[in-house]
Amino acid sequence: MQVPAQFQYEKATSVEHALSLLGRYGAESRVVAGGHSLIPMMKLRLAQPEVLIDINDLHELARISVEEHKLCIGALVRHADLLGSAIAGEHFPIFHDAERLIADPIVRNRGTVGGSLCQADPSEDLSAAFAAVRGEAVIQGTRGSRVVAVRDFFVGPYQTVVEPGELLVQLRVPIRSSASAYQKVERRAGDWAVAAAGAELRLRDGELEEVGIGLTALGAPGFHAPEAEEFLVGGPATDERFAEAGRIAAEHCNPVADQRGPVDYKRHLAATLTTRALRIARTRWHGQHHEEA
Ligand SMILES: Cc1cc2nc3c(=O)[nH]c(=O)nc-3n(C[C@H](O)[C@H](O)[C@H](O)COP(=O)(O)OP(=O)(O)OC[C@H]3O[C@@H](n4cnc5c(N)ncnc54)[C@H](O)[C@@H]3O)c2cc1C
Incomplete structure (x- = not known):
């Protein structure tokens, strides 16, 4: 059984208290929230904080x-x-x-x-x-x-x-008038993404006034796809343009091959999931605004 290295435990009672504990213990301390990422890393000795500052009472x-x-x-x-x-x-x-x-x-x-x-x-x-x-x-x-x-x-x-x-x-x-959606492919229920894409959009007079595209597990800097967003803004929300935005997002992201799949498969997912998220967001927009789809 893997066990973490020895550590000291502190329970913060307020944000100010948490900050003073962080100040007191410095770089050797780590905050623990849900612990679902940090504790496994500590068990594998990938993280070895000397002090854990528990913020669950905040x-x-x-x-x-x-x-x-x-x-x-x-x-x-x-x-x-x-x-x-x-x-x-x-x-x-x-x-x-x-x-x-x-x-x-x-x-x-x-x-x-x-x-x-x-x-x-x-x-x-x-x-x-x-x-x-x-x-x-x-x-x-x-x-x-x-x-x-x-x-x-x-x-x-x-x-x-x-x-x-x-x-x-x-x-x-x-909060503004917009519609959004998220699409993910996972190997089995509950697994991390092979790839995923999210989209938010706003339409005005039939044109896309605002578009946001987020990418997961695809090596996109900052988890988003600025080139695809720029392509879409100012034009109509057609299936053809969404497909082209998906292609652009796939071209500019930087996935790595791992046990979840090779690079070309992940690029294919980047294109498909971006297109799909945009289409669902558009459907939701029309549902909210009672416009014709
Ligand atoms: C089996 C399993 C499957 C999972 N599948 C997915 C998945 O499909 N998709 C997904 O997105 N996630 C997944 N997760 C991750 C899950 O969402 C975790 O909850 C998340 O990664 C970390 O949240 P946490 O509260 O547990 O953070 P912790 O483990 O407590 O902390 C993680 C890191 O953040 C720091 N930290 C925490 N809170 C703060 C704060 N307020 N300020 C500064 N630093 C802070 C900690 O010091 C630590 O370095 C999975 C986890 C597990 C165990």
């Missing part, structure tokens, strides 16, 4: 709300809570689509939104969903908080802009 970070026309999702919101949130589903169905396909109920009951983004696993689903809808990450340190676009949050695989001593406290998404 109930102020476990809320989903609407404030100043933004959907606000606390970093400690569990996957199951985001999946069950009517307000999140109403404004951004992409989150329900993605959450339905993340792992299994055991992981979803414990794993958190903030932990998922901070883990920055290239196959992680919510990063692409937040990138598609142009979410913002609120990061807090002892000297105050800063807001970073989710598209700029990821430095590389397993690396984010959150500095030692800082805490991701909230994800926010400006």
Whole structure:
């Protein structure tokens, strides 16, 4: 049986307390939220923090709300809570689509939104969903908080802009008229993505006024597909143009071959899933706005 190396355990009672503990223990400490990524890494000795700072009592970070026309999702919101949130589903169905396909109920009951983004696993689903809808990450340190676009949050695989001593406290998404969807191919129910794509769009007078495309497990920098987005904006939302956007997304992403499939298969999925997510988002848009499909 694999066991983690010895570590000290601290339980934070408030955000300020968590930040002071992070300040006291420095780079040798790690925050633990759901623990579904960190604890397995500690068991494999891929992570060996000397101090674990448990943030599970920070109930102020476990809320989903609407404030100043933004959907606000606390970093400690569990996957199951985001999946069950009517307000999140109403404004951004992409989150329900993605959450339905993340792992299994055991992981979803414990794993958190903030932990998922901070883990920055290239196959992680919510990063692409937040990138598609142009979410913002609120990061807090002892000297105050800063807001970073989710598209700029990821430095590389397993690396984010959150500095030692800082805490991701909230994800926010400006609420506007839009429709969104997420599509994923997995080898079996509950598995990580072979590939996945999310899309958000808004139409005005028959033309695409805004488009966001997120990609998972496809090596897309920042989990999104700017070239495909740029191609689509300003033109009609036709099947042909969606297929071309899928082709562009596939051309510009950078998947790697692994046990889930070879590169050409993943590129094929990038094109197909991007096209499919765009089509579903368009159908949802017309459903909301009672326009002709
Ligand atoms: C069997 C299994 C299947 C899975 N399948 C999927 C899947 O299909 N799709 C998917 O997207 N994910 C999947 N996951 C990952 C799951 O979503 C985890 O919940 C997620 O990776 C990490 O969330 P956590 O709360 O458990 O984070 P933790 O393991 O507690 O932390 C992960 C990292 O983030 C840091 N951290 C956590 N919270 C904060 C914070 N607020 N501020 C700063 N740093 C923080 C920690 O220090 C650590 O470095 C799977 C996990 C398992 C175990």
